[in-house]
Structures are given as C-alpha cells and as structure tokens.
Amino acid sequence: MLGLVFTGPWVLGFLVFAAYPVGVSFYYSLCDYNVFSAPRFIGMGNYVELFAEDPIYLRALWNTVYFMVFAIPLTMATALVLAMLLNLNVRGQAFYRTVFFLPSIVPIVASTVLWLWILNPDYGVANMFIRPVLNWLQSGCDAMRSGLLAVLGSLGLDPLRPIYESLGLESPFVPRYVFPPPPGWLRDPNWSKPGLILMSVWGVGHNMVLYLASLQEVPTELYEAAEIDGAGTWTKTRHVTLPMISPILFFTLVMGMIGTFQYFTQVFIMTDGGGGPADSTMFYALYLFNNAFIFFRMGYASAMAWVMFLLILICTALTFRTARGHVYYAGA
C-alpha cells in the first residue's frame, strides 16, 4: 500500500501520459483525423498511403537512412580517435578534453544557427578553408598539365598544338581537369546532408567522454600480457582495446540510430521546417511533425509514429543479433 503511495505519481503519469496516449495513438493511426472533425476509421489506409502513395515519406525515410549510414560511423570514429588520443595521458589532457567536449553542450538552437552561418556558401568559414585548397589543387593540376604538354611538345608528339591554340581550344591529349566550386551546403541538395553530418561531428564530445571512461577501465595487465606476446600498437587496439570497449560502442550505436529517427530541431531551424532544398533534408521526425502540426493530418502522422517505433525496434534487434559474439561483457 505504502509502495503505491510512493510510486503513485509515476503510475498516474504512466496512465495519463503513456498508456492512454499509446492506445489512442494506435487508434488514430487507423483513422482519417484532422482535429476539426471526429476521427473517421479507414483501417490500414494510412499505412498503405505511406509506402505506396507518398514519395515525400519515402524520401524522408531515405534521408534518415543516409544520415544513419554516414553520420553514425563518422561520429563514432571521431569520438573514438579523440578518446584514444586523450587516453595516451599526454600533458594537458584535461584542457584538450574540455575543448573537445564543449561543443556538445552548446544549446542545439544556438549551434544550429551558428552552423547555418558557418556553412554559408559565400561568406561562411567552412568554404573559407575549402576554397584555397581547391584553388591550390587546381593550380597544381594545371601546372602538372602544362608540364606534361611541354614534354609532349618537346618530344614532337603534339604537332597540332599551334592550330588548337590559335583556335582557342585546349589540347585534346591531356584534358584539363576542372575542380568543382566549393560546396553549396544547405543551398545544394547534394551537399545539405553532408553539411548536417559535419555539424554532428562537431558535437561528438558526449560520446568521447563515454569512450574515454570506458578506455580508462581497460585493465593494464591485458596490454602488458599482449606486449609480452609481441603485440604491436595496432594488434593491441584491434584485439584488446576494441573488444574491451565494445559494450559502449554498441550502446552508442543503438542510441545513435534512435536519435537519427528523432532528428528534428536542427533541420527544422535550418530549413524553417521545409526540409529543403528539394526535400533533401526532409527527415523522418520533421515530416511527421509537419503532417501533425502543419497539415493537421493527425491520423497519418500517428501511423508514421508507429512505423518509426517499429523501425527502431527492428534496427535495435538487428544490431543486437549482429553484435552477439562481437560484444564482450565482462563477467557475463
């Protein structure tokens, strides 16, 4: 009885804010419901529409998968490299750790607005670094090409060159490679997702702290034993470090997948909710939100939420299955 007095607030919260909404949400997902008139039961209609009649939904699903495939490995690898560097116990470790960690505590809205400005194709700082590199590569390429042409000319292999040049044409023997202009980031459908991925790499501090904590718990005896057996740095990393920290890698992988399905604030702010350009940043959670609160298609959005839940469960289960035998749990 006393137990219920103490757990009562949660039980109440569970009934009102979880159990009831879950049931109702499932019912709505089978209905056509626009808030203004009563829900109308349409069976599996919403689910059929999602996969058969809604190209934007499929686009959102694709964008989400794209982000998962590139952003998660990249952020995990970056966090792991940073953690391993810090784990070398260099002097000033605390300073470096703070530097790498700080970006992850910047409020999301602030960091999003900042990155929008960093990724500005003309005036942003990202292209400020990329542009000179491209120019440098271009001039290097051009120099190599003219050198090659000079060699060809001196060997008499390019006798028609004066004719090309008088016509203002390039010599066809060595075509000139033109480097593309710097990325258009959020102005270019092909570069918008890489831009967002870059932003998420900046915020890896959180995972880095987790990895570092896990690395520091690897018993030194294991490394010593491996060294006696003649293992080098790579072998030690591959066969001691990675297996020992595999539980936390696995955990962050699963959390990363769940987080990608719910990726919302950044794209909402960057694209003013539009998911542009050309739907290239229309992510799952954003499309769901738009359906619910912009188009007032509550039933349709509920169906999307249930499919999301199912997909999260499937992804988690698949990861668990794949991880079995690869993840080492001490004492288990």
Add this chain to the structure above:
Amino acid sequence: MVRQKRSVRTTKSVMSHGTLATLSVIFMVPFAWLVVTSLKSESHMSSFPPEWMPRGEYVQLGPDRWAEVVRNEIVEYAPIEYDPEGKAKPRVALKSKVDLVDAWGTPLDREPTRIVESDKVVTRVRPTLRHYVKGAGAFGFKVFLQNTLFIAFVAVLGTVLSCSWVAFGFSILQWPGRDKLFYLMLSTLMLPGQVTMIPLFLIFKSLGWINTYLPLLVPAFLGNAFFIFLLRQFFLTIPRDLIDAARVDGCSSLRIYWQIVMPLSIPALATVALFTFLNSWNDFMGPLIYVVDEAKYTLSLGLAMFKGRFANRYGEMMAVSVLMTIPIIVLFFFTQKTFIQGIKTSGMKG
C-alpha cells in the same frame, strides 16, 4: 615490460601533442567564428573572402574618440567629368551623411546624424557590442530568459521531488508487484516520444492548456522513467542496515525518505537536477508545440523564430547564441564532476 627507446617516446609524444593541438584548433574554429561574427559590423558581415577580424566603419571625433558609422549616405558628389569619347568617369563622393553610435550602439548625443567628408570614414578593427544590446533589447532576450529560467526551475524542482519519491518506492520499500511495475516503467523508455506526441497535444488542448507552460511543467511532477531508474540504482547502494536501524528506532517511511535517503543522495540528485535544467534550457519541440504568444517564448524558441523572420541578421543571432551558451559553459565549469559523472553513469544525452 618492453622498454621503448627515449627517442621513440619523444617522437610519439610530439606527434600526439601535435595531433591533439591541431584537432583542438579545428574544434575551436566554430566558437571563434561565433564570437567574431557577434562583434562585427554588418557592412563586414558578408565580405568576400570572409574576415576574421571584427572590422567596422568609424569616424574619429577626438584624439581617442571613435564613433561607429551605422548609416552612410553619400550626399554630395564631385562634378561628373566627361572624357573626349563621352564615357562617364566614376563619380567620386565628397561628403557623406552618417549616423554615429558609440560602442554600445547608443546614438551619439545631440547630433547623431552629421555630414562628414567621405574620406573621414575609415575602416578599422574594433569590436562593436551593438548586436548584444540589440539582441538583448529588441529581441526580447530578458523576457525569454525569465521564461526559460522559470520553466527550468519549476521542472527541476518537480523532477527532483517526484523522481526521488517514486524511486524510493521502487528501491527502499519492499512490496509485492514492485519489480513488475519497475520493469513496466523501464519498458516505457523504449517508446519514442513521437508515438505519444499527438494524443498528448490533444489532451492538453482539451484541457485548455495550450499557450500555457502547464504541458511542459505538469509532467515533471509525475516522474521521468529515466531519472527514476537512475535514482533507484543510487538508492540501492545505500546500506540496508542504515534503513533497518532507522526503522527499529521508529522512523516512518516519510522520515527515512526525507532525512536519510535524500541527504545521502545529493550527488545523484544533483545529476538529475543538472540534466533536467539542461533539457529545459535546450528544449525546442515542447515550446514550439505548446507556446503561442511571443511574450511566452523561451530562449530556444525565440532564437529560432528570430532566425525565421530575419534570416540575414547574423550579428544579433550570434550575439544571442553567445548569451545563451555562456550560462551553460559557466555551469559546466562549476559542476564539471557532476556533468562528466552524469554522462558516464548513464550515457544520457546532455
């Protein structure tokens, strides 16, 4: 132990230091860009190639007095000369009508607008605090800050009280069905918020809670599954003998909760409080769905809406971003241990 030669070790340490230093510079570039932009004059905001120094247009008024030019209109031109071919030469400005402000963006007293010789207007490196003043004033920063702090403090209070109360029921007390209920609670952690989002919105709408903070605050008083789990794990580490001894001495459960368990759990409670505060400070979707009036916006929502309305006023946006980030960084430096410990024990998102 295999001993490495001294030279090998030195090379290794130089290399790791070099890599770490390079990477930390890269990680710091966005911060630098944030601060520089917030101190830059608009006329240099979109210069190509981008500039790292906060430059602006200034007019010298005295030996060490400079006023920033915020409006610069050329009012008098040199007479247009024609060359024999009849092509107009570019006109050369002679005099400018300028609006002058001080470092805080306040118009210079008496005569903000004056006519000056055009060549008196010079470009110099000098940070301006104008965007901070504008950001804090016109943007409504003060109101939004108050709103955000109010929500955050109430949410922290509610979460700490309710979660510790419920966690007490799940750990210290023993009663039939406790563990089943606990596993039910854990299973709700799997549920993505999107599933309950729509029915919750409709519930709050029918209660007339739209455009109030109640949808953001009331749930905090009914516990959060994750924090309950965290506190329960902590409460279980409290020696059982201590609780039993208190019981023998006639302590009620309420007193055990308030006078034994709570004081012993300050570190865990601090973690819960800190992360609840951060969640409230960062929350965007909640206010976006439930808050309508601009006077009730939080900082996150206010900044996002400002961006939507004035997409190009980066100076003010960056200034507000700085103002919004500084408290979090200060908080981090004061609570570093709790911060890092909280992440480690739970792997939760900050």
